Every structure is written in C-alpha cells, then in structure tokens.
Amino acid sequence: MTARRLTAAVLATLVLAGCGSDEDEPLSDAQAGWVDAFCTGLLPGKKAGQELTAQDPADPAAVKTAYLKLVTANSTALTAAGKKLGELGPPSDELKDVHERLTKYVGESARSYAAAEAPVKALEPDAGFWDAAEKVLADTSQVSKPEDLRATFDALEKSPKYAAAMGKTKSCQELQTGSQS
Numbered sequence: 534m535t536a537r538r539l540t541a542a543v544l545a546t547l548v549l550a551g552c553g554s555d556e557d558e559p560l561s562d563a564q565a566g567w568v569d570a571f572c573t574g575l576l577p578g579k580k581a582g583q584e585l586t587a588q589d590p591a592d593p594a595a596v597k598t599a600y601l602k603l604v605t606a607n608s609t610a611l612t613a614a615g616k617k618l619g620e621l622g623p624p625s626d627e628l629k630d631v632h633e634r635l636t637k638y639v640g641e642s643a644r645s646y647a648a649a650e651a652p653v654k655a656l657e658p659d660a661g662f663w664d665a666a667e668k669v670l671a672d673t674s675q676v677s678k679p680e681d682l683r684a685t686f687d688a689l690e691k692s693p694k695y696a697a698a699m700g701k702t703k704s705c706q707e708l709q710t711g712s713q714s
Contacts, residue, residue: 560698564620566617567632570684572705574614574639577581578607579708590663597658600666604646604653611643624695631688638681649671 581603588596601607615636623632651667655663689695 555587560694563621564624564695565698565702567621567703568689568695569702570617570682571635571689572699572702572708575682576612576704576708577610577621578603580666583651585667592658593658593662597653597662600662601650601653604650604670608643608650611639611646615639615643625694628688628695632688635685638676638678638685641675641677645670645674645676650677658695667690692693 581599585596585599585603588599590596618632618636618639620707623629631661649670652673656665689699699709
C-alpha cells in the first residue's frame with residue numbers, strides 16, 4: 534500500500550507540474566519576439582494616423598499624401614508582422630487561440646490596406662477626399678472581426694508575463710503611450 538500511495542503521489546505531482554501555466558516560465562526570446570512583432574505591426578499605422586489627423590483639412594493635397602502614407606504604412610507593416618508572427622507561431626499553448634485570431638486579423642488588414650492603395654491614389658485631392666477615401670477603405674475591408682485586435686490586447690494585458698513584456702518592448706511602449714519617434 535505504501536508503494537502505491539507513493540506512486541500515486543509522484544503521478545499527481547507530475548500531472549500538476551505538467552499543468553503549470555506559461556506564466557511560471559520566464560519569457561523566451563521567441564515569446565518576446567512575438568510581442569514585438571505584434572506591436573511593430575501596429576505602430577507604423579498608428580504613427581501615420583496621428584500624422585493624418587494633424588493635417589489641415591483645408592489642404593486636401595496634404596491630407597491625401599498623409600492618407601496614402603497611412604494606407605501604405607499599414608499594408609507594409611501588417612504584411613511584415615503577419616509573416617513574422619507566422620514564422621514564430623503561438624507564443625504559448627495558452628495563447629494559441631489569440632495567435633490564430635491575431636494572425637487572421639493582421640492578414641485581413643494587410644490585404645484590406647493593399648487593396649485600398651490604388652483606389653485612394655486615384656481620388657482627387659479635393660474637399661471630398663477624406664469621405665471618399667474612408668469609403669474606399671470600408672469597401673476594400675476584408676476584416677471579418679475587428680474586435681480580434683482588442684481581444685489580443687486584452688489577453689496580453691491579463692497575463693502578468695506578457696503585460697510586462699509589452700511594457701518593456703519599445704514598439705509596445707510607443708503604441709500604448711502614443712509617442713512618436
């Protein structure tokens with residue numbers, strides 16, 4: 534009986550050890566790279582968006598230039614982020630669903646911005662440019678669930694390990710604070 538109890542205790546310990554969460558382990562280089570790829574993919578679009586909103590609406594040519602920069606920055610950065618995230622794979626078993634939702638969102642967004650580039654470029658830089666460009670962006674959108682981006686942030690912020698990584702990564706800090714470099 535004693536040997537059986539000992540075996541049961543060892544098995545229980547092994548099972549519980551196997552159930553430990555990702556939070557128990559230090560952040561690996563691949564996990565840190567995943568966090569950085571996530572933030573790096575969003576940062577150029579945020580910066581371009583800030584630049585766009587700073588434009589004087591009375592200067593439609595400047596608005597068009599800034600809008601095109603937003604479209605191309607998002608297309609380029611999101612394409613690169615999608616590739617990097619795909620290469621890295623999920624940062625942990627706990628975040629596999631988050632990774633899948635995020636890579637789908639990033640891919641759809643990159644394709645949406647790429648599809649909008651030529652039609653936006655063809656628009657006249659006049660007083661109606663902004664509304665016309667927004668319509669083009671809406672018409673070319675392939676994003677099936679825009680809430681997936683917010684869900685990714687929420688999942689990372691709920692994890693002390695990943696929240697800390699986001700706080701330490703320069704691209705994530707800039708994304709969260711709104712600073713420009």
